[in-house]
Amino acid sequence: MGYRIAIAGATGNVGREILNILSERGFPATEVFGLASRRSQGKEISFGDQTLKASAMENFDWSKADIALFACGSSATKEFAPKAAAAGCVVIDNSSLYRMDEDVPLIVPEVNVEALAGYTKKNIIANPNCSTAQLVVALKPLHDIAQIKRVVVSTYQSVSGAGNAAMDELFTQTRGIxxxxxxxxENFTKQIAFNVIPHIDVFMDDGSTKEEWKMVVETKKILDPAIEMTTTCVRVPVFVGHSEAVTIEFAKPIDEKQAREALREAPGLLVVDKREDGGYVTPVECVGDYATFVSRIRKDPTVENGLNIWVVSDNLRKGAALNAVQIAEELVERHLKAKT
Structure with missing residues (x-):
């Protein structure tokens, strides 16, 4: 008993990570198809002890798969996801294409798994932005006990969020100096080595970037539309791992002890918060881990009910691949019958 799984974009950073996580977590897959563009057809990719050869998405019969995890960008998703869904294959999409579609659930399993039932409207489920995913996992347990009114977020996002070429650019520039x-x-508007760039995605009319807009609207859709939020998204010279400095204002009183206990008990979170040198988590330490880490929990004295926290996660895992696999796990647990 198991499921036939297709990975669209299997040769990319996120696609390879999805394959790793499916294997690590023992997902009940009877058959796995690694799919990519025509130019990547035939490339070898690893799935546990197996070596798969990438096939072209253009030629794939989507009825052969029960679930397709898409990690191939919005343009390819726009072309192939509807075909997969129409063929009866449930699509879990990592791109931004369907996130704000009212007929497509936007899911972080630790936060709003009950919304997964809505996948039947289009046979498509959306995975949120990498920076949103780790944020809402940290906000959810605090919102449950004290009701969040307002959030201010500054992100420190690694170059892996922009793909392989961006990682190569950081390496090449660093060596070149x-x-x-x-x-x-080539991949960034300014030098990324030994620098930070307050610009991710395109600029919008109000002066914010689309990355900042995504974080706001996705958090509202996943967690609570009543939350007020403002963000500044910054690219930093880190290969893997996104960090966020988060200031939260609550409707109800909450102290540091209550917050720390709620965060420690919440699924998907690890609290590392010692008020001493090194008593916090940085991106280097989170790489390869499933958890979202919370550190620097402290009172914000500028508002009546306020806290500051530091949130760190592997953006290729919880921010993309892990969350997609967790969605698949919940899908088969709650909604899909295994094939014999």
């Missing part, structure tokens, strides 16, 4: 090579900028 030491050997006096020409500074080549």
């Amino acid at each position: 030491f050997v006096n090579d020409e500074m080549v900028k």
Whole structure:
């Protein structure tokens, strides 16, 4: 008994991580199809002890799969996800394409798994933005006990969120500084090595970037539309791991002890919060981990009921691949019957 799984975009960062996590967590897959663009057809990819060869999405018969995890960007998703869904394959999409579609549930299993039932409207489920996913996992237990009114977030997002080429650019620029090579900028608007860039995605009319807009609207859809929120998203010279400095204002009184206990008991979270040198988590330490980490829990003295927290997570895992696999796990647990 098991499920036939297709990974669309299997040769990319997130696709490879999805395959790793499916294997690590022992997902009940009877058959796994690694799919990619025509130019990546035939590339070898690992799935546990197996080596798969990527097939072209253009030629795939989607009726052969029960679940398809898409990690191939909005343009390819726009072309192939409806075909997969129409063929009876449930799509779990990592792109931004369907996140704000009212007929598509936007899911973080630790936060709003009950909304998963809505997948039947289009046979599609959306995975949130990487920075949103870790944020709402940390906000949910606090919202449950004290009702969040307002959130202010500054992100410190790693270059892996922009893909393989962006990671290569950070490496090349860093090396180039030491050997006096020409500074080549292709994936970012400014030098990323030894620098930070307050610009992720395109600018919008109100001066915010689309990444900042995504965090706001996705948090409202997943957690609570009444929450007021403002964000500043910054790209930093870190390979993997997103960090967030979060200031939260609550409707009800909450102290540090209550917050710490609620966060420690919540699924998907680990609290590392010692008020001493090194008593907190940084991106380097979160890489490869399933958890979202919370540190620096302290009172915000500028508002009546306020806290500050520091949130760190592996953006390729909880921010993308892990959340997608968790959605698949909940889908088969709650809604899909295994094939014999």
